[in-house]
Amino acid sequence: MSVLQINSLSKQIGNRRIINDISFSIEEGEIVGLVGPKGSGKTTLVRLITKLINPDKGEILISGYDILKYREKAMTLISAIMENHGLYDYLTGFDNINYIRKINKIDKEKIKNVIEYMGVSEFINDKVYKYSAWMKLKLELGICMLKDPKLLILDEPDKQLKLNEIYYLHNILQDISKNKGTAVLIMAQSLSNIKNICNKILYIKNGKIEDAESTQEYFIVNNTLSGLKNFKGEN
């Protein structure tokens, strides 16, 4: 069974159709990149999958659970990092992570493991507003990993990161996918940032997942041939 199955999904905001009849699926342990220019519908898609907004049409299944009917069950299976972080910056990192632990009724011991795994123990008792973008992202990843999600969604996580931080992030994502079997859906404007870690690349434009031909054009325009190879499944 696919971890994420999207069927004929559509969403219109105002007069604009942001998501237009999208269908795709993600399997366990897969890292899928969703690439597209600004305003193509990437963030809206994340919001639909996490049910921050409701679709006009279509179906979203998380490990077989329809998110519209079984939202709470589906939410135990996914974790998401939004474009603008959703942390409470006037509280400490520990307060943030502990809050999510309590909501999800997760054992206290798990926090220690996650803090250690993400390497955030040094600043966990500091207020979040003191954190750098990378520290915030690591904390958010830790919060996501508390649930051992089946699907991890990241909306342009590398926006404010330095090159070495992006490299670390990719290592973490590959490790999560490989060792925990978590499927990862990662949004990016540029293919170059994610091409090395993705098993599959999807190209979104004007709210539609484009066919192979259009995708080829995009990659050529963006001069990322290795991404194209990845997209085609070539080595």
Next chain:
Amino acid sequence: MSALILFEIKKFFAKKKNIIGIILFLIVNIFYIICCFRNENIINNMKLQACYHEIEMQKNTLNQAKADFDTASKNNNIKLMESISKSIKSIEQKIALSEQRKNALEQNDWRLLLETEIQSDKIRLEGIKNGTIISELEPKDLKYKIEKNQYLLEKNIKPSNELVSTNALYFVKNFFNDIVPIILIVFILYFSADIVSCETDNERVKLLITQPVSRNKIIISKIISCFIVCLLIIGIIFGIEFLCLGFLSGFGSSNYPVYFDTKNFSILNSSGSNIKIINIMTFNVLLLLLFLLLLITVISIGVLLSTVFGKSRKAILFSTGGFLVFYYMCEKINLFKYIAEYNPITYFNIPKILDGTTASFYKNFNITALNGIIILIFITIISIVLSIELFKKKDFI
């Protein structure tokens, strides 16, 4: 749910904005208490000054009456002499009472003061009935006053300056009369109108929405936590004030008499109020219970506005500003006097509802505590249901 509530409380006290609000509320309270102390002293002095002035006026009137009597006796006008003689006796009686009142005030002898007041009120009541005295007080109000003073005397309770009393038990009543209807409501709205909007404002709500928690639970936990927080703040500040005043000015007698309109909890319709005297302890318990309901109602309205507006500043401005404008229209301009019994703001001043002042003011005897409870519960339910439904359908873009 408990995790959500506890975290909401933690968040509340971690926000600078809220701490500033609490400090402001504390400052307003301290200022109010200082004013009460100051006014209490002023009123005590004024009472004595008024007494001196009254004696002087009465003595002048007596001299004038005596002069008139001499003129009448020179003219051998026996009828006029009899009439003036009666007036002289009455004035002398009043002077004696005023002198007694002055002595009581100077010696701080409250028992003598009460006796004097009862006597003079009885004379006044008699005079109103005979048509010889015009008074700003209605006979029934004078009767209530006499009854109350007699009760104080019988139970050996020292009277206090009721409007500005710093006596702890009476302060409760005054606090709910002066601070609660406007200032406290504004602060509660300030806190509650921020509770949903502050999260949607800066997208923090997304972290919560993407957790396995229903949106109903999120709203309900926010209402409960806001209720607990407000209760905690008011309880602590008010509790400290109560204890401080108790030690400074005394706690007062729990048997202190206050007026209570028995129609408040009666389901039978009648054309007027039915005032009786109850002790201040019972009155304050009723007051606090009704306040809990008022608190839930105001928080529910605040949370609803917070859900509707989404933006923190807008929600706070609209709820506090809107309330002040609406309060002014209701209480000062009396714009909604014909539907006062259905207007929740009518019930914000709980002491005035309980003692029947509001009902008398609007000349609407359907304004009772029972009616207030129904109106406030109705508004609370509507606000909570609307908040939940709006939040459930809200798109967090």
